[in-house]
Amino acid sequence: MRNLLFLCLLISVELYSQGTELHVKQGSKNHVEFISDAPFGKFSGVTDNVDGYMYWEGNNYTTNSSLYFEVDLKTLDTGIGLRNRHMRENYLQTDKFPDASFKGKITNVTPAAQGTFNVDAEGEMFIHGVTKYNKISGVLTKSSNSDYSIKTNFNIKLSSYNIDIPSIMMVKLSEVIELQLNFNLLAVNKTEGKK
């Protein structure tokens, strides 16, 4: 009986040593920004409200990998209250689609400098009720056994996500919006259960 118990424990430990799971570290300096650079003027919207996870098994980052990140669009701040409201209510419709998200898997990882890796991911980008297949590249930095950070820049086209570009805006939006994300991740200690 005791042996059986021990075996069970062994199996469970075995199970948990397989995967690495990272969660977005809340309360750290996470930064999500969109930049609209139109001829009339440049403006940006910022939030630190990003959440999600990244998972892989083994040491090559890609085996059985999955990742999911979401950004709370209601909290985007462009610096002007009325503009925030127009963005939420007229263009992003955040009461219907509060989050933008990316769900996918890690397809390729190449080591760059010490502790940094160029990571390619592909999956589904969900914005404003529209899901699009997308490939995104970023840099994963490992600063300790449990601390990681991700930095990525990419562009999205507003019309691809059925976001109307307002014809009369205080600052006109450009059709292509640049997204910059820079956030921290913390490895979840599996033997102690959830973070």
Place this chain on the structure above:
Amino acid sequence: MKLRSRTVLTLTFIIILSLQGNAQISWKKQEAVDNLPLQLFHSPQSINLPTVETLQQGDFEFEISHRFLPSIKDGAKDLYGFDGPVNMRIALGYAVTDDLVLTLGRSNVDDNLDLKGKYRLLQFKETFLPLLVGVQFGIAKNTQTIRPIASSGRAYQYFGQIIFNTMVNKKLGIGLVPSYLSNSNIYRSDVQNSFTLGMNLQYYVTNMFSVLAEFNPTVNGYLNRFNSAAFGFELETGGHFFKVILSNNAKLNPTQFLSGADKNFGNGEWRLGFNITRLLKF
């Protein structure tokens, strides 16, 4: 004893099984929290009455408003009012916090200079209809009177308002604005006060276009000649609100507007006017 060890074994299996189900991903989506302040009307003011809407901390709002004195009834000879003369107001508001806006305004009528503060007091999101409650207080000095007044102190006027706003279906905004005005007519030898029950409606046809109407009956105290009424439309862009209106009241600064109208809309004596506000951030 045997039963107990079996229980332990069973429990262990259950735990392992449950952990196995979890083994892949332990991340869980957080329950969404709605921390946004309730916002109903789009603009911080209706035609003359305030709404509870404020600005974001640090935002400025510049206002320029006109009321053309000849009524549209006077017709083409005064170009429906555009020939003037005209009452005008310029004002600048500043959001001290997300809930408090201070506005300094000036009107060419008695060179009335007014300072008012509007505070967003309460919000009820979960009620049958959403409800916002705000208060507004102001002081005005008539810096250049056209006739002598009883004493220099009589140049000052004061007002206070409680603002109730609700919105039906995100389309029809309804406002109730009980207002109190002290020293309603600076030219009267005795001090007059007024209590009015302002009400306003605004229907948002699209995100950027709405029609609106206002009625401000005096329920007690001094009334100029007629209760004020106004209606018109509002065009909203990224940082502007344009309102084009018809009103029987040509006064713009709050202490002057609240004392009542001089024209009778029952006779079709409507005047053209406009408000333009521009949001600024430095």
